[in-house]
Amino acid sequence: MIEFCFLLVLFSPLLYYAVAIVVYFKKKESRAFMQMVVFPLPFVFLIGFLLYNGYENPEHFRELSYVLMAVSIFTGLGIITHQLIDRERELLSLLTRMPASFLLLATPITMLVPGLFLKVAPFSYVVIGALMGIFGYIRYYQGKKRGLLYAYSAILFFVAAPLVSLVISYIYFDMIKENVIYRRAYWGDVTCHDIGYPVIFFQEEFIKPFLFSSGYLGLMAIVSSVRKYLLREKMKKDGTIPKEFFEVIEEKFHEEQN
Amino acid sequence: MKNKTDLSMIVLEYTYRCNSSCIFCYNCWKNDYDVVPELSVDEWKPIIHKLPPVKRITISGGEPLMRDDLPDLIDLLKERTKYVSVLTNGTLLDDRWARMFKEKEVFVQVPLHGLERNHDLLVGMTGGFRKAVKGIAYLNRNMVDFAVSVVGNKKNIGEIRKIFELAVALGASELLAIRFIPGGEGLRNLDLMMDAKEYETFLSEFDRVLNRYRLFGALGIPNIPCKFPEKGYKALYFSGCTAGVDWLALDPAGRVRVCNHSPTIIGDLREQTFGKVWNHPLLRAFRKHKVVPEECRGCDKVDTCLGGCRAAAQTLHGDWKAHDPLFDLR
Numbered sequence: 370m371i372e373f374c375f376l377l378v379l380f381s382p383l384l385y386y387a388v389a390i391v392v393y394f395k396k397k398e399s400r401a402f403m404q405m406v407v408f409p410l411p412f413v414f415l416i417g418f419l420l421y422n423g424y425e426n427p428e429h430f431r432e433l434s435y436v437l438m439a440v441s442i443f444t445g446l447g448i449i450t451h452q453l454i455d456r457e458r459e460l461l462s463l464l465t466r467m468p469a470s471f472l473l474l475a476t477p478i479t480m481l482v483p484g485l486f487l488k489v490a491p492f493s494y495v496v497i498g499a500l501m502g503i504f505g506y507i508r509y510y511q512g513k514k515r516g517l518l519y520a521y522s523a524i525l526f527f528v529a530a531p532l533v534s535l536v537i538s539y540i541y542f543d544m545i546k547e548n549v550i551y552r553r554a555y556w557g558d559v560t561c562h563d564i565g566y567p568v569i570f571f572q573e574e575f576i577k578p579f580l581f582s583s584g585y586l587g588l589m590a591i592v593s594s595v596r597k598y599l600l601r602e603k604m605k606k607d608g609t610i611p612k613e614f615f616e617v618i619e620e621k622f623h624e625e626q627n
Numbered sequence: 628m629k630n631k632t633d634l635s636m637i638v639l640e641y642t643y644r645c646n647s648s649c650i651f652c653y654n655c656w657k658n659d660y661d662v663v664p665e666l667s668v669d670e671w672k673p674i675i676h677k678l679p680p681v682k683r684i685t686i687s688g689g690e691p692l693m694r695d696d697l698p699d700l701i702d703l704l705k706e707r708t709k710y711v712s713v714l715t716n717g718t719l720l721d722d723r724w725a726r727m728f729k730e731k732e733v734f735v736q737v738p739l740h741g742l743e744r745n746h747d748l749l750v751g752m753t754g755g756f757r758k759a760v761k762g763i764a765y766l767n768r769n770m771v772d773f774a775v776s777v778v779g780n781k782k783n784i785g786e787i788r789k790i791f792e793l794a795v796a797l798g799a800s801e802l803l804a805i806r807f808i809p810g811g812e813g814l815r816n817l818d819l820m821m822d823a824k825e826y827e828t829f830l831s832e833f834d835r836v837l838n839r840y841r842l843f844g845a846l847g848i849p850n851i852p853c854k855f856p857e858k859g860y861k862a863l864y865f866s867g868c869t870a871g872v873d874w875l876a877l878d879p880a881g882r883v884r885v886c887n888h889s890p891t892i893i894g895d896l897r898e899q900t901f902g903k904v905w906n907h908p909l910l911r912a913f914r915k916h917k918v919v920p921e922e923c924r925g926c927d928k929v930d931t932c933l934g935g936c937r938a939a940a941q942t943l944h945g946d947w948k949a950h951d952p953l954f955d956l957r
Contacts, residue, residue: 593839593840596840597795597796600792600795600796600840601796601797609789609793609796610760610793610796611757611761613757613760614760614761614764615764616764617764617765617767618764620768
């Protein structure tokens with residue numbers, strides 16, 4: 370089972386890259402190509418993490434496999450759903466929103482397994498920051514000025530939040546020792562034990578709400594997409610959108626079928 | 628050529644000709660304007676080469692699709708910018724045009740000013756709505772990114788939300804809301820101007836649709852925040868006008884204007900260098916935010932607001948420093 374999960378996780382970004390290459394050559398969609406290349410990077414990082422920790426500690430390997438498997442499945446479902454709803458155009462726009470959707474889907478899964486969230490979070494904040502930065506930059510690059518806000522959020526996330534948590538951790542100095550021990554137990558002797566408590570405090574107080582808010586964004590992206598679909602259907606039925614519009618679209622569909 | 632100015636955008640009016648007769652059309656050649664022949668692409672070449680690299684060039688008109696050499700112009704403009712966008716009424720859009728836009732990575736803007744009956748009435752073209760929607764279908768079919776713009780006015784304010792929703796349903800990736808301002812043909816139809824309540828409805832319905840469908844949207848003509856506060860809007864992006872500061876308009880003969888809404892010609896790139904035009908006293912005044920109404924001097928928002936649309940003030944009152952009509956609504 371674990372081997373299957375691992376293979377699934379390992380191949381999901383590869384499949385993604387394959388789709389990206391096909392889209393690029395078939396549609397000459399350079400922007401989509403870039404987005405598709407960027408998106409799986411966090412998965413690649415996670416897989417690296419998984420392999421490393423799996424090697425060090427099989428227990429972590431198993432837990433992370435479950436999480437990543439769930440994420441892969443949900444990502445796949447998300448793509449299929451959107452492709453069915455709005456075909457290619459929306460699929461492309463979805464891809465730029467995927468980081469938020471990813472967080473939306475990953476969070477409840479990590480929450481379901483006791484203790485798992487705490488273990489995944491130290492690494493995930495790096496991923497989330499990177500995702501925010503990349504996502505923000507892509508949106509800005511597309512001319513969406515709000516994207517810059519996301520990119521700045523990422524900078525704040527990397528810089529300001531750890532500093533704040535560090536300051537707070539000194540206020541609760543007497544708790545540090547205990548958490549250092551905990552951290553050592555988790556990380557083994559490899560890294561990070563000297564920043565123990567700040568990291569834990571940070572992940573509990575900052576990551577969790579952040580994950581939920583990002584999840585909200587992802588959820589809203591999906592909801593708005595469904596709303597658009599329903600709106601188009603309504604306007605199709607009441608004749609607000611003339612039939613010529615759908616005839617042209619369908620024409621293309623039939624051309625592709627043939 | 629290294630960019631030594633802050634110029635980041637150009638609006639290039641490619642042709643005077645248009646197959647629509649919009650009753651609010653701002654094109655200054657609808658009134659007294661020294662109309663001289665349009666330039667060919669070869670004639671545009673030395674002019675474009677005089678320009679510094681910019682972020683975006685928008686091809687406008689008239690109706691730019693009425694010129695078959697539009698693809699050649701786009702190729703020429705790509706030497707100076709990465710982003711080219713085309714403003715078209717959509718009625719001439721077909722698969723061939725849409726494919727060309729896709730291949731050349733051109734962003735398209737199509738206006739929808741009402742539901743079928745109202746749109747046809749406002750653009751003065753029977754069947755204009757159906758043709759524009761069909762044109763949008765071709766954009767969708769070829770996966771061309773496009774925005775839909777709406778000129779808000781007294782005649783369409785009653786169905787304004789449905790118009791924005793229609794744009795969303797047709798697959799627009801951005802929405803642009805433009806309030807009617809006097810100019811061109813619009814000077815003869817001043818009764819199209821919205822009153823204060825209607826303008827607020829225009830903004831709030833726009834914001835509501837943007838928020839509901841998570842779209843990017845902006846105002847084409849700046850708001851006046853001291854008269855119509857910008858707080859409380861969730862998704863609407865308010866921006867000031869930067870005409871003359873970081874963008875300029877070129878008419879079909881290569882002459883330069885501060886803004887596409889203004890009839891005042893400040894230079895001619897066929898004969899002058901870009902530097903000479905860029906240092907025109909009016910542009911310098913714009914860049915120093917000196918072209919504002921008296922009441923606005925000293926206001927901390929004047930740098931972005933400029934007291935509203937300066938071209939509207941000049942067109943209506945003949946004075947760049949006069950009030951934007953929006954200013955006097957409240």
